Each structure stands twice: as structure tokens, then as C-alpha cells.
Amino acid sequence: MFIMITVEHLTKRYGDYTAVNDVSFACKPGRVTGFLGPNGAGKSTTMRIIAGLTPPTSGTATIAGVNYRDIPNPATQVGVLLDASAQHAGRTGAEILRLSAMTMGLDLTRVDEVLAWVSLTPEEAGRRVRNYSLGMRQRLGIANALLANPKILMLDEPANGLDPAGIHWMRTLLREYADRGGTVLLSSHLLHEIEIIADDLIVIGQGRIVAQGAKDELLAGTGAHVKSTDDQTLGQALVDAGFAAHPAQGGGITVDAEPEQVGRIALDSRVSLIELRGGDNTNLEAMFLQLTEQTQREQPVNQGVVR
Ligand SMILES: Nc1ncnc2c1ncn2[C@@H]1O[C@H](COP(=O)(O)OP(=O)(O)OP(=O)(O)O)[C@@H](O)[C@H]1O
Numbered sequence: 001m002f003i004m005i006t007v008e009h010l011t012k013r014y015g016d017y018t019a020v021n022d023v024s025f026a027c028k029p030g031r032v033t034g035f036l037g038p039n040g041a042g043k044s045t046t047m048r049i050i051a052g053l054t055p056p057t058s059g060t061a062t063i064a065g066v067n068y069r070d071i072p073n074p075a076t077q078v079g080v081l082l083d084a085s086a087q088h089a090g091r092t093g094a095e096i097l098r099l100s101a102m103t104m105g106l107d108l109t110r111v112d113e114v115l116a117w118v119s120l121t122p123e124e125a126g127r128r129v130r131n132y133s134l135g136m137r138q139r140l141g142i143a144n145a146l147l148a149n150p151k152i153l154m155l156d157e158p159a160n161g162l163d164p165a166g167i168h169w170m171r172t173l174l175r176e177y178a179d180r181g182g183t184v185l186l187s188s189h190l191l192h193e194i195e196i197i198a199d200d201l202i203v204i205g206q207g208r209i210v211a212q213g214a215k216d217e218l219l220a221g222t223g224a225h226v227k228s229t230d231d232q233t234l235g236q237a238l239v240d241a242g243f244a245a246h247p248a249q250g251g252g253i254t255v256d257a258e259p260e261q262v263g264r265i266a267l268d269s270r271v272s273l274i275e276l277r278g279g280d281n282t283n284l285e286a287m288f289l290q291l292t293e294q295t296q297r298e299q300p301v302n303q304g305v306v307r
Contacts, residue, residue, distance in 0.1 A: 004183035010059035019045045021207035027185045032178045034198030035187040042207040043187045051080045078152045079145030084137040089130035093140045114143040134161030152183045195284040205292040221279035224259040227252035229272045237269040
């Protein structure tokens with residue numbers, strides 16, 4: 001499949017500090033890629049490098065094989081929202097979009113189309129941005145990114161400040177955009193949102209990638225859950241067979257083995273099974289906390305959090 005955003009061995013150092021450390025990933029068309037990591041992990045820096053705003057120390061970031069800065073009229077190819085507060089506060093929302101449209105050589109009727117799309121009323125579009133709420137700034141930033149109907153969208157924390165209806169709207173917009181063949185790279189701290197919308201995940205901690213791949217595969221459960229008439233005997237038999245087995249919270253045993261192996265061991269041990277199924281899917285929050293545990297500012301206060 002043709003890759004739209006390619007990041008290869010990207011490193012960014014500020015003095016002795018390494019903000020991005022040998023990061024490689026790819027974002028594909030038709031898919032929403034969620035970019036996750038604790039505060040200061042290096043997400044914004046990576047996105048700024050992709051958008052040609054920060055030079056890398058080493059490595060490359062390209063859009064369909066080309067550096068962002070070498071793309072003619074790049075905003076027509078890649079819609080970027082990196083900092084919703086970076087807009088000129090003294091201009092109205094409509095003025096900002098008109099200026100962008102003119103810079104990109106677009107028909108000005110497009111401005112009204114995207115304003116309607118992001119649900120900013122004509123009255124709101126006529127207000128100065130300094131009087132916008134954070135959510136309105138985000139909507140304006142998304143409108144700006146969508147202006148030229150680009151094939152790629154790169155959004156840093158676009159849901160920040162959006163109300164629940166706004167988050168729902170953005171989720172639908174990005175899903176439809178990807179379903180039409182667009183490529184989306186999206187950073188967010190709203191793990192529940194990412195869990196719903198992302199097809200692929202990249203998890204970064206202290207500048208390094210700690211996990212990446214298709215969401216379904218990353219969150220797929222492993223192991224098995226089993227309940228029997230004699231969990232003690234079965235648990236011991238599982239351990240004797242070399243599998244890690246622990247009492248499960250709601251009763252029964254969770255074991256790091258395939259259900260078929262568990263069934264065989266139960267048969268050999270002459271223990272009757274009451275229930276046997278594959279392991280539960282992990283939720284994204286549990287996976288995130290576990291993967292980034294070493295890089296979190298806050299360490300888990302009790303074992304129930306992730307272990
Ligand atoms: N211009 C700079 N000079 C020095 N350090 C910088 C600079 N820009 C970023 N950093 C550092 O690089 C690290 C990564 O920052 P970055 O903004 O990429 O993190 P992030 O993952 O986007 O975090 P957040 O989730 O808080 O937005 C941070 O420690 C930050 O302080």
C-alpha cells in the first residue's frame with residue numbers, strides 16, 4: 001500500500017536532551033493513526049518535524065516521499081493543525097480562512113463551506129479570534145486544515161477544548177475523511193477517543209516508540225480465562241506445565257496459555273471445566289499506562305491500576 005507519511009530513524013536533540021530518539025513509523029491512506037504518549041514524550045516535536053517547522057538532528061520525515069518544505073503549495077496536500085492558539089488573535093475567523101484560501105489559490109466560497117462544516121456560525125466567524133473559546137479555536141484550526149481538501153491531515157490534540165458534541169462531530173469527520181481514502185495522523189490524550197477512532201496506534205515514551213501497529217492487534221487479548229470445579233488442582237497443573245497462572249479477580253484463573261492447551265491440561269488432571277475462553281481484550285488505557293509506566297511523571301499508586 002502507498003504510504004503517505006513516512007518517518008525514518010528520526011532524532012531530535014536540544015543540546016544534551018534527546019526529545020525524539022530514532023523514531024520510525026508510517027501512516028497509510030484510509031486509516032486514522034493515533035499518536036499517543038505522556039506529556040513531553042515527543043509527539044509535537046515529531047509532528048513539527050513532519051510539517052517542516054523544526055529541522056531534525058538526523059533521520060527523515062516525508063510526505064509521499066517528499067520533504068514537506070519541498071512540496072509545492074504544501075497546505076493543499078497536507079492539512080496541519082499543530083497549535084490552535086497560534087492564530088492571529090486580532091483577525092476574525094473568517095479573515096484567517098480567507099487569507100489562507102488566497103495564499104493557497106483557492107476559491108473564497110470554500111471558506112463558507114468549511115465554516116459550515118466545522119459548525120462556526122457566520123456571527124462567530126465575524127468575531128475576533130482573541131474572543132474565541134478554546135473549542136472555537138480548535139474548530140477554526142480544523143477548518144483551516146480542511147480548507148484545500150487535502151489528502152493528509154495531521155492534527156495535534158484537535159479534541160482539546162471541544163465539548164462532547166464537538167468530540168463526537170470530530171470523530172465522525174475524521175472517520176469519514178479516512179473512509180474516503182484520506183490519511184490521518186492524530187495525537188491526543190483522550191485515550192477513549194483514540195480507542196474508538198484509530199485504526200493504527202503509535203505509542204511514544206521519552207522520545208522512543210514503545211509500541212506501534214494495528215489497534216486491534218495491539219489490544220487483542222492473549223492467554224485464557226478458566227473456571228473449574230477444582231481451581232486449586234487445575235492452577236497447580238497449569239503451573240507444573242510451565243504456564244504463568246493467577247487467580248482472576250471475579251473467580252477462576254487467568255493463564256498465559258491458549259484455551260486449547262488449558263483444556264488439555266484440565267482433561268489430563270481430571271478436573272471438570274465450568275468456563276473456558278480466550279483472554280479479554282486489553283483496553284487502551286491499561287495498555288498505555290503499562291507501556292509508558294517507566295516514562296510517566298506519576299507512578300501508579302496502587303497495584304490495581306495496571307498490573
Ligand atoms: N525548542 C525546544 N528546546 C528545548 N526543548 C524542547 C524544545 N521543544 C521541545 N522540547 C522538549 O522536548 C520534549 C518533547 O516535547 P513535545 O512538545 O514534543 O512533547 P509532547 O509529546 O507533544 O508533549 P505534550 O503531550 O505535553 O504536548 C519535552 O521535554 C520538551 O520540553
